[in-house]
């Protein structure tokens with residue numbers, strides 16, 4: 001895939017005699033001043049960015065990219081105008097399917113690890129645009145529910161890199177129709193920008209008399225939700241000391257605003273009942289989250305959509321989701337997720353998002369029992385099953401992603417949710433709560449920090465588990481019954497000796513249930529990668545069947561989990 005991208009770069013610049021390294025520079029710092037004119041769907045920016053050369057050699061050329069519906073106006077270094085060439089660069093990382101690229105010649109070469117400050121200016125419009133989806137065959141009517149970013153007089157919502165490049169980025173071309181190309185380029189950008197400091201003040205132009213009165217910007221600050229009344233100019237500031245997995249996003253509409261710390265609900269008039277589902281869910285959700293993850297303190301914003309069919313989106317503690325449906329179950333689950341972020345900040349995606357999804361599953365269990373939680377996790381398994389099949393089949397190719405370092409959502413959300421669930425099943429609620437209670441984002445520097453917290457609370461060696469699931473991607477387990485020997489003691493007690501075999505590359509502690517005349521019994525057993533484990537089970541009647549895995553372990557193959565026991 002990387003080969004194709006490099007080829008794309010060369011093809012795109014056939015008139016230039018050097019190979020442009022588009023990902024050589026990382027933008028280490030943004031300080032932007034944006035002005036919106038909603039009636040014109042217009043955005044203008046004057047700001048400063050700091051470029052850091054992350055490549056191995058000196059660089060004099062940088063390719064800065066913004067959405068193709070925006071245009072570069074000026075680029076300066078030390079107050080002096082620098083030369084640049086503008087061109088359209090085809091890439092599905094933007095909703096328009098293309099970027100406006102400024103190929104900038106810097107006044108001097110920038111050595112590896114060194115930085116340069118640029119003053120930049122660009123402007124243009126951000127209307128709703130479904131191009132990158134419709135050009136790969138998604139019907140317009142469906143595409144617009146996903147591609148909802150826009151500036152408009154009644155509803156403005158614009159997500160950043162990966163959706164709309166409303167601030168400059170530096171990426172290779174991403175292609176939606178090329179397998180995982182888009183996700184690889186977007187994930188790579190996220191990983192490169194994880195440590196970036198981001199600040200953007202978004203202000204409605206003084207000329208705009210019709211603009212809505214509420215603006216929201218996702219932010220990493222404690223006082224994060226910004227909202228302005230008409231008395232002053234409407235504005236908001238989005239800022240983070242480091243971006244992590246966050247996508248800078250702003251929204252503006254004539255919202256009904258209701259606040260009860262730490263939650264603020266922004267809803268459209270007519271969606272009062274849907275908004276109330278969130279307010280009503282707050283108390284039980286707070287109680288549940290506080291019991292596991294500590295007291296939620298950072299502000300949480302739930303923001304409504306004008307179009308009820310819009311696909312939900314979250315970034316940090318901001319969730320955009322339609323409130324038209326009045327679904328109290330969903331409101332509770334959504335709220336739990338955001339409150340976990342509020343209570344437990346972490347710069348590790350698998351901890352930050354993994355715990356939030358894990359909490360959703362636990363909340364389901366509280367409301368509907370363990371099976372409801374496992375059904376919910378089952379939906380997550382589907383998300384990473386294919387990727388893990390590739391990883392298991394060809395581990396030497398490095399197609400897999402270590403959970404500890406990945407910026408791929410399917411891993412740090414879906415796989416991580418399972419990993420936390422398995423850890424809970426293995427060590428029990430109290431030790432895991434104790435470990436989470438001691439977790440501090442600032443102390444999380446050593447990759448083994450989480451493992452050590454849980455091991456010391458649980459007094460159990462979990463090195464093998466973290467090796468297989470967190471520090472490396474060894475695919476998934478595939479556990480089956482290798483053999484069963486039923487026998488009876490002299491005083492008539494029924495016993496079976498069970499040997500389980502793990503055909504996969506990741507070990508697991510897996511539950512298995514033996515059905516016998518008059519009942520069933522469930523046990524748990526550790527089966528390491530490519531290994532076997534044997535145990536004995538005593539029961540009150542003749543055994544007939546063994547079922548492995550209740551759904552809590554994400555195996556690659558679930559078809560070999562039932563075994564009929566025949567009489568000896």
Ligand SMILES: [Zn+2]
Nearest residue numbers: 314337353356
């Ligand atoms: Zn989240």
